[in-house]
Amino acid sequence: MAIVLYALTALLYCGLAFHGWATRNPALAAAGGAAIGHQGGQPGRPGGGAAAVLVPGPGNGRAADGQPAWWHAVVLGALASHGWLLHETIFPADSMIFGFAFALSAMLWLGVGIYWIESFFFSLAGLGLIVFPVAMLASLMPLAFPGALILGYAARPLFKLHFVIANVAYGLFTLAAFHAFLMLLAERRLHGFNRPADADAASGQWLGRWLDLLPPLLTLEKLLFRLIAAGFVLLTLTIASGFLFSEQLFARAFRVDHKTVFAILSWAMFGGILIGRHFRGWRGRTALRWVIASFGILLLAYVGSRFVIEVVLHRFS
Incomplete structure (x- = not known):
């Protein structure tokens, strides 16, 4: 069953990624040519009018990102397959197997789910071109790095709550990181518009066409800080529930190890970003x-600590 789910999940993600690359870029070129023809042959920048054509309104039977209903159904199917795969591989029988590859797979699964929800309200086609290929690779990583972390206390309700909240927080921050990366590329391209036309062409028009699919920077920025705020709340709950679980299991609420130190440091950094923003x-x-x-x-x-233990040191707990 697990092998079938691996194949199905990878196939669906691969199909979604291929659909995005195969339809979006040619559509931009065609829409740009149609826009030039509509203007009576006046020259224009490729992709300038394409975004408006590619994002039809809700009246055309499409969501805010211009995708048809079947696309959303396929994404939902990929999420269901990926989620079932995670459940079957992480929770076999009454035990729990986990590792850095499973953590990455779960993070990307939740990231795709949040992206799918966002796509009903915003035009995020450009983001999908990177989310789906990365999710496909992450879903297959447990095949190469199966992990061997078998937790005897996995059935405890407090640990399950801690585990779910932590992974949702990681999913939110994963999508926020994708947002930030694409915003950096878009801002760099925006400030590069004063370069000569031949230099712009030499840098590769495919990147410009890809970035033209993104919503305005102000919209992405608003989404980014919403994701960070929600993730910060869940990360706070993750750390708090982790302290409670540690108190129950080890009779110590605070354990000084790399995982705790890095978690608290990232929590402080995200909190500082929100304070600086406000x-x-x-x-x-x-x-x-x-x-x-x-x-x-x-x-x-x-993820980093488990990678060192499982791969670099070839040691499993």
């Missing part, structure tokens, strides 16, 4: 770089 109006490259750095620290809290 009181100092942080935005632009500075805020985006802090978001990516904070996400990197969060990855080190569990």
Whole structure:
């Protein structure tokens, strides 16, 4: 059953990624040519009018990102297959097997789910072109790195609550990191519009067409800080529930180890970003770089440490 779910999940993600690349880029070129023809042959920048054509209104039977209903059904099917796969591989029988590859797979699964919900309200086609391929790779990683962390206390209700909240928080921050990365690329391209046309062409028009699919930077920024705020609340609950679980299991609420240190450090960094945004109006490259750095620290809290133990040191707990 697990092999079938692996194949089905990868196939669905691969199909969604291929659909995005195969339909979006040619559509931009065609829409740009149609826009030029509509203007009586006047020259225009490729992709300038394409975004408006690619994002039809709700009256056309499509969601805010211009995707048809069947696309949303396929994404839902991929989420169901990926979720079932995670359940079957992480919770076999009455035990629990986990590792850094499972953590990455769960993070991307939740990231795709949040992206799917967002796609009903915002045009995020450009984001999907990177989310689906990465999710496909993450879903297959447990095949290469199966992990061997068998938890005897996995059935405890407090641990299950801690585990679910932590993974939802990681999913939110994963999508926030994707947002920040794409916003950095879009901002860099925006400030590069004063370059000569031949230099712009030499840099590769595919990147520009991809970034043209994104909503305005202000919209992405609003979404980014909503994701960070929600993730920060869940990360706070994750740390608090972790302390409670540690108190029950080890009779110590605070254990000084790399996972705890990195988790608290990332929590402080994300909190600092929200405080700076609220009181100092942080935005632009500075805020985006802090978001990516904070996400990197969060990855080190569990994924990085498990990677070192499982792969680098070839040791399993």
